Structures are given as structure tokens and as C-alpha cells.
Amino acid sequence: MAFEGLSNRLQETIKKITGKGKVSEQDVKTMAREVRLALLEADVNFKVVRSFINDIKERAIGQEVMESLTPGQQVIKIVQEELTNLMGGEQSKIAVSDRPPTVIMMSGLQGAGKTTTTGKLANLLRKQYNKSPLLVACDIYRPAAIKQLQTLGKQLDMPVFEMGTDVSPVEISKKAIEYAKQEHHDYVLIDTAGRLHVDDTLMQELEDVKAEVKPDEIFLVVDAMTGQDAVNVAESFNEHLDITGVVLTKLDGDTRGGAALSIKAVTDTPIKFIGMGEKLDELEEFHPERMASRILGMGDVLTLIEKAQANIDEKQAKELEEKMRTMSFTFDDFLEQMSQVKQMGPLEDLLAMIPGANKMKGMKNVQFDEKQLISVEAIIQSMTKAERQDPSLMNASRKKRIAKGSGTNVSQVNRLLKQFNEMKKMMKQMTNMQKGKKGKGFQLPFM
Incomplete structure (x- = not known):
């Protein structure tokens, strides 16, 4: 983390x-x-x-x-x-052009995740702001980069503008903006060429694209894992392009975080977004005050709420709350809830967003075993519909069948049943806490 x-x-x-x-x-x-x-x-x-x-x-x-x-x-x-x-004081929001489309020029070195980040940003703009982005393939030196952007476009069901490898990036960018106006796209995301290191040829090309299309934003994508090298790269690009924002990728990995804490101070360029995973929905807007709270172990409730709102169905949540109160919560409900929580990101990261969770008794060194999570899902999916609705039906032969079908053993099935019953009791106790009743601690089946 x-x-x-x-x-x-x-x-x-x-x-x-x-x-x-x-x-x-x-x-x-x-x-x-x-x-x-x-x-x-x-x-x-x-x-x-x-x-x-x-x-x-x-x-x-x-x-x-x-x-x-x-x-x-x-x-x-x-x-x-x-x-x-x-880290910048307050969130630096993305610029919006008075005369659409808003043009964002994506820049960065090879290996930083620039093309993938371009797709992630387009996805965020569509999901969070209901915008219609156009992806533009301008890395003419690597046919694989054009192919990668097209693949991302298919995955996201989003248009990609490309003119092959024989047309200059300046011309492609110009034509793409004309096309975006005709097709009423709100944003144009230009995926420019990268290099293994900063060189004059690359910078001249980027300067030419900038001069032609006059982008509203120039984002630099840097790999947070590279530490101070990320800051040096940001300084070089900023010197030539006057970048307007930085996107830090791989901030979910085992990174020391120095780049995030240095870039704004060294380049006076705000961090706009952070990549928190490989999936196309794992790009977040950067909030300095929230990140400071996370670092100091004070949680990040606002981001947690935003993740929940984006991934958890409100109607289902209300139905689930009612089931918790009436003790009618079933394994089907549990399976659905697990699926929605998994979409919010790694469980360790979600726990870190809860204020004081790292100080709670028994929670500091909690490990979430993703393999065990898969086993739990396999056990539940090996049950019949009747068994998922009423676990009291379980007898020795049923447990043996479920263990065989899920690739586990009977003791694992018994453990899950016991933990599920404890969880239901805990949910009942939580509804009674207003009356002064204390709940007993329990463990989720994947902790």
C-alpha cells in the first residue's frame, strides 16, 4: 500500500x-x-x-x-x-473549455502507464461527469501503442481517432479536434508519443502539437515507483511544455510516496489524478487534504463514501439494511455484498480509509487473504439455492458435497457457517446498540 x-x-x-x-x-x-x-x-x-x-x-x-x-x-x-x-493545499480541478471540446494533451515517458491512464481518464470523465470523450492515437512511432489505445477503446466502448503511422502527430491532433466538433464530443484526449528518456526530438514534437491545438490541459503521467526520478522528469517536461497537471500512476504499489510529496513543491504543478490499480476504473481525483489524513492514519471517509456511491446500488443497500434488522440476511445477500465491496478496491485500502481503524483492538495487523475470499465464494456457489436461503438445512452429507464441489474441505465449510451465524448475530446487536446493548467482536470469513 x-x-x-x-x-x-x-x-x-x-x-x-x-x-x-x-x-x-x-x-x-x-x-x-x-x-x-x-x-x-x-x-x-x-x-x-x-x-x-x-x-x-x-x-x-x-x-x-x-x-x-x-x-x-x-x-x-x-x-x-x-x-x-x-501536496497543493486543495484539489486542482480539471479545466473546462468555454468552447468545447476541452483538449487534454497526455505526455510522459514510456513505461509510466500513459496510454492506459488516457483510457482511465476518459472512463472517469464519462462515469463521473457524464461526458463524451474522444481518444486520439498520436504515438506514431509505436504501432503497438495505437493498437493498445484501440483495445482500450473497445473495452470502454469509446471512440478512438487514428490516422496510422504515416501522418504527423500535429496533423492527427488537428483533424481529431475537427472530428470531435462534428461528433459533439466534450473532451479530446491526445495520447502523445513517449520515449525511454527525455530528448530534444520528443520535446520539439510535443511543443509543435501544443502550438497547433492549444490544449486546455497538458498532463504529465509519471510512475510514482520511480521516486525522485519522477520529480526530475516532471521538471524537464515542465520546462518545455508548462504542464498544467501531473497524474501519478502505481500509487497502489509498494511505493515510498516521495514523488507525491515533492512534485508540487519542486515544479509548482498540481497533482490532478492518482492511479490506484490496474483496472480501468482505478483512477482517482487527487485531494491533498484527504491524502494527508490517510498518511497520518486519520482515514479518508469522503473517498470511501464516493467509492460506495459509485459501486453500491442504493436500492439494494436499503433492502440489505432491512434484512439485517429482521435477521433474514442470506448467503445470496452476502455473495452480492462481497461482489460490490470488491469493486471498491483492495480491502486493506478500504480499511485504511476508516478513521481510527488501524488503532482498533485486533485490527492493526489484520490481513485480508484474497485467496480465502475466492474459497468463500466457491463454497457459497456450491450450495443449492435452498441451502443459501436457509443454512440450517446443512447436514453432514450436504457439507461433504459442498466441500467437494468448491475444492475445499468440510472444516472450511463449517468455519464459514459459524462465521456467517456470528455475523448475523453481530448485525442484530448493532441494531440494538441504541438501547445500550454491546456487540461482540467477530471476524469476516476472509480476514
Whole structure:
């Protein structure tokens, strides 16, 4: 998970100061030193780190903390605000042209995920904003790139404009915009050529495309896994193109997060979107304040709500709530709910968005076993409709049949049945919590 090392280190450092009735100047200096080491280990630019630490120390030693009744909480608030400012302060929204279509020029080096990100962005614009994007294939040096964009277009059921490899990218871009106007497309996403490294030929071509089509946005796609190299690439592209936004890919991987914390400060260019997975719906708008909260273990409820709204059917959710209250929740409901939750992303990431979840008893080191999740689905799908509706029908021979059909064993089937019953009881208890009844802890079948 992105920022995991940095997040753990910062949370441990700040925890030492939180419980103190008073915070001394020496406490602040000690905390600042630990935070500095955490940021450097996360591959944050050293100049950015120095400035960040100075800002925290200046504010933390000031009156607002020293005279506060809860100095530890004030320090956390300062660190959160400074982290937010470091990443841009507030969300930088995508530009919209007064005279459609809005033209977005996608740039970046090979291997950063530029073409896939172009498809993801088009998908986001259509799903989230109900827009009609046109994908444009301008990487004439790699026929495979044109083919890749066409494949993405088919997957998304979205048009792709291409003129092969014998026409210049400038001409293709110009014709694509004319076509978009005729066909009433709201956005034109130009997938330009990449290189293995920055060179004059590439930059000249991109400058020519920019001069011809005058894009509303110029996005640079960079791989967050490359750390400070991503910042260096951003500086080079910005120097030639005056990029208007950065898209960080692979932020879901084992990345130290230094690029996300350095790019805005070094290039003065905002991060607009972040790639959180390989699927075409795993591109998110970047919110600095939400990311700062995630890093500090304070959760990210707004993003969690947005994911739920995008992936969970409201009518089904209301029906499910009623079933929980009446204890009529079945394995069919459970299977449907699992499917919808899986669409929201990895379970560890969803847990990280719940404020305080990492501090809850028994939750800090919870591991979600995706293989076990597949086994759970296989067991439920091996049941008959009657068995899924009424698990009390299960006898030894039925359990044996289900185990054989799902490639599991009887003890796994028994464990799932037991956990399912515990979960139903817990749901009943949750509805009674208003009356002062306490619920008992339980484990989901895939934890």
C-alpha cells in the first residue's frame, strides 16, 4: 500500500507527543528530527523536507501549541495542515473549455502507464461527469501503442481517432479536434508519443502539437515507483511544455510516496489524478487534504463514501439494511455484498480509509487473504439455492458435497457457517446498540 512505511513512522512519532499534558521545545525538536528521517526515507526531496520541517517547528513552538489545552492534538493538526499544503493545499480541478471540446494533451515517458491512464481518464470523465470523450492515437512511432489505445477503446466502448503511422502527430491532433466538433464530443484526449528518456526530438514534437491545438490541459503521467526520478522528469517536461497537471500512476504499489510529496513543491504543478490499480476504473481525483489524513492514519471517509456511491446500488443497500434488522440476511445477500465491496478496491485500502481503524483492538495487523475470499465464494456457489436461503438445512452429507464441489474441505465449510451465524448475530446487536446493548467482536470469513 502506498505511503505505508512513511505512514507508520509518522504515526508512531506523533503518538509519542499526543498524550503529553505539555509539549516542550525539546519535544518538538525530537519529533521534527524523526519526521525528517521518515520523509527522507520516503524519498522526499531534501530541500522540500528542510522547508517542511522548518514550517512545522516554527508553528509547533508557537503560542497556539504551547498555550493549548491539548498540545499533542494541536501538533497533529499542524502536521496535517503542512502535509496538505505540501501536496497543493486543495484539489486542482480539471479545466473546462468555454468552447468545447476541452483538449487534454497526455505526455510522459514510456513505461509510466500513459496510454492506459488516457483510457482511465476518459472512463472517469464519462462515469463521473457524464461526458463524451474522444481518444486520439498520436504515438506514431509505436504501432503497438495505437493498437493498445484501440483495445482500450473497445473495452470502454469509446471512440478512438487514428490516422496510422504515416501522418504527423500535429496533423492527427488537428483533424481529431475537427472530428470531435462534428461528433459533439466534450473532451479530446491526445495520447502523445513517449520515449525511454527525455530528448530534444520528443520535446520539439510535443511543443509543435501544443502550438497547433492549444490544449486546455497538458498532463504529465509519471510512475510514482520511480521516486525522485519522477520529480526530475516532471521538471524537464515542465520546462518545455508548462504542464498544467501531473497524474501519478502505481500509487497502489509498494511505493515510498516521495514523488507525491515533492512534485508540487519542486515544479509548482498540481497533482490532478492518482492511479490506484490496474483496472480501468482505478483512477482517482487527487485531494491533498484527504491524502494527508490517510498518511497520518486519520482515514479518508469522503473517498470511501464516493467509492460506495459509485459501486453500491442504493436500492439494494436499503433492502440489505432491512434484512439485517429482521435477521433474514442470506448467503445470496452476502455473495452480492462481497461482489460490490470488491469493486471498491483492495480491502486493506478500504480499511485504511476508516478513521481510527488501524488503532482498533485486533485490527492493526489484520490481513485480508484474497485467496480465502475466492474459497468463500466457491463454497457459497456450491450450495443449492435452498441451502443459501436457509443454512440450517446443512447436514453432514450436504457439507461433504459442498466441500467437494468448491475444492475445499468440510472444516472450511463449517468455519464459514459459524462465521456467517456470528455475523448475523453481530448485525442484530448493532441494531440494538441504541438501547445500550454491546456487540461482540467477530471476524469476516476472509480476514
